[in-house]
Amino acid sequence: MNVLVDLGHTRRLRSPDREVLTLARTLAGSDTVTVLSHAPEPGDLAADLGGYRVATLFAPREEAPDLSRTDTALLDAALAESGANLVLGANDADTTEWFARLAVRHGAAVITDAVGVAEDRTVTKSVLAGGYTTTVVPTTDLAFITLAPNSVTTEDVDDGAAPEVTPLSVSVSGAAATVTGTTAAPASSRPKLTEAKAVVVGGRGVNGNFALVEELADELGAAVGASRAAVDAGWVEHAAQVGQTGVTVSPQLYLCAGVSGAIQHRAGMQTAQTIVAINKDENAQIFEIADFGVVGDLTKVIPQLIEALRERKGSSDPA
Structure with a gap:
């Protein structure tokens, strides 16, 4: 071929x-x-x-x-x-x-x-x-x-x-749009949201504090995303929104915290290979599609997860 x-x-x-x-x-x-x-x-x-x-x-x-x-x-x-x-x-x-x-x-x-x-x-x-x-x-x-x-x-x-x-060498004729200026995107050490193999997403449940979400993402080498509720509240920019009116992602690992899992959000992420959800509401819709679910307070669960990841990294370092 x-x-x-x-x-x-x-x-x-x-x-x-x-x-x-x-x-x-x-x-x-x-x-x-x-x-x-x-x-x-x-x-x-x-x-x-x-x-x-x-x-x-x-x-x-x-x-x-x-x-x-x-x-x-x-x-x-x-x-x-x-x-x-x-x-x-x-x-x-x-x-x-x-x-x-x-x-x-x-x-x-x-x-x-x-x-x-x-x-x-x-x-x-x-x-x-x-x-x-x-x-x-x-x-x-x-x-x-x-x-x-x-x-x-x-x-x-x-x-x-x-x-x-x-x-x-090519030439074009007729009217064409011309580039009058460009603005570089802010530099980031994190992978691009739509291309990342791992994504960590915060929802309404983070209550405006994305620090834990970002810290966990950095431990996993993941991109940071958000639900529409978090974006509408002004906690993060729209470029981070995952869902029907945001971007669609399909990472190997999708970990979300404080996300209810409304159908509009699921439309942008449910093709992820492995879905992990953290939510204090055991009836949250996100658990219907999650491969692994943790019912608990994200402010307590995420720090434990970060600590476990760091311990695992430390134990794997050569002596």
């Missing part, structure tokens, strides 16, 4: 990128994988790709002066050069837009938010907030598929030869 992977504007591989590349290497079989980067001069990225059997890395000759149109044109050019019949990317807003535009242009199938792709191109998806698992098979020769975070187990890769970097 001839596979093209679109890594967007990333200059160093993120966890979702490694998942897509792992899947691409598996699906390609004996064939090689082609990668597109939308960032010029991706020297460090080329070195990172050595272990994924990537033969060619396409990159633009210069920074794009506009949004969307140039990115779509780059992907179209890479598609023509590679001759790929399967295009993979992470399930983010930009990639989904580019794939949708080109799927219409080429009369191809587009499938978003996949959690698995088989060698016969059968795609597995979780739909209706994780209530159902469906299988989808593209009926066109060319297919565009985005992969949901934490869907593929990444493997350690051996160092390999960096792929050849092939520059692409």
